[in-house]
Amino acid sequence: MKITEIITEEYKWPRAKPITNGLHTYTDVEFALVRIRTDEGVEGIGLGSGGDIWRGVVKQLTPHLLGEDPVNVERLWARLWVPKLIGRRGLTTRAISSIDIGLWDIRAKVAGLPLYKLLGGFRDAVPTYIAGGYYEEGKGLRELAQEMEENVRMGARAIKMKVGAVPIREDVERVRVVRDAIGPDVKLLVDANCAYRWYTAVQLARRIEDYDIFWFEEPVLPDDYDGHRKLAQQTSIPIATGENEYTRYGFRDLIKHDAAAIFNADAKILGGVTEYMKVAALAQANDLDIAPHGSQDIHVHLVAAIPNGLILEYYRDTVDPMWGRIYKDTLALNADGTVSPPTVPGIGVEPDDAVLAPYRVA
Known part of the structure; x- marks a missing residue:
């Protein structure tokens, strides 16, 4: 060929x-x-x-x-x-x-073979969180709560919301409202998209710890490895990062700095599937988990393939108005909040x- x-x-x-x-x-x-x-x-x-x-x-x-x-x-x-x-x-x-x-x-x-089976086939369905909770014009606390309640009705067992665009006291209130909306049994993740310095990230982390936060994602700039480490040392919330990291060498350096407990490796960014599998093996050798950032269509395979695949990021129509129309088949949440990878040969995406x-x- x-x-x-x-x-x-x-x-x-x-x-x-x-x-x-x-x-x-x-x-x-x-x-x-x-x-x-x-x-x-x-x-x-x-x-x-x-x-x-x-x-x-x-x-x-x-x-x-x-x-x-x-x-x-x-x-x-x-x-x-x-x-x-x-x-x-x-x-x-x-x-x-x-x-x-x-x-x-x-x-x-x-x-x-479907890609996940070719790569290892560790499981046939993967835990999943719905990503959302963005800031939008006209979206106050009530609308934020309604979005999260709808996610839970869809079957979500974990959800993610944004922080970092408003004063810390406002984000603390947003986190409180979301926790109240989803209840105590749904995992709550927060994502700052690099909005903080390490010391301001500490201020937020300490004020939201009581809301049982599953992880604090990208709290500081990607290259601030020391900032990640300093924050991790001062909060009980696990730190997640890596969506803007490249190749196995970047993740090697994150490990050397004790920068994060969870890697948000993105195959569309770091070097593709070939390099992703090396990052996954490197993380596994250091007892760290992989929870990929971005497209569920490729990453459902990469979480399902490996033993240290923690959870899948899942986007719905609140983020993309063309959701459900881009591909001839669309990944959907199972009743238990998991997502199953396609069983057709390849990745299973047909635009x-x-x-x-x-x-x-x-």
């Missing part, structure tokens, strides 16, 4: 209302993918980030892949990730990630081209 063509597709659609996390506001949803085609008719779908740089890097890397066997993922990853020239961190590594995910989709299709076509931008 040989790779014959690699193309990128990018789409964009507006949200009814912008959503804001600890630092950033998002007015639109951006969706991008890589299609890797072969001479045997097997096509791999790689999920990406989009944008001029991402698209340009995929184009630049394509000549290194044409004519190659897509099953040789280690060989191709080493060919693409050459720190002196391209890769190491940033958008170039994100582009490599997209390609690598597409290669693994092909690899699993050729093997006739609905007819639905997406009006939103294509590149």
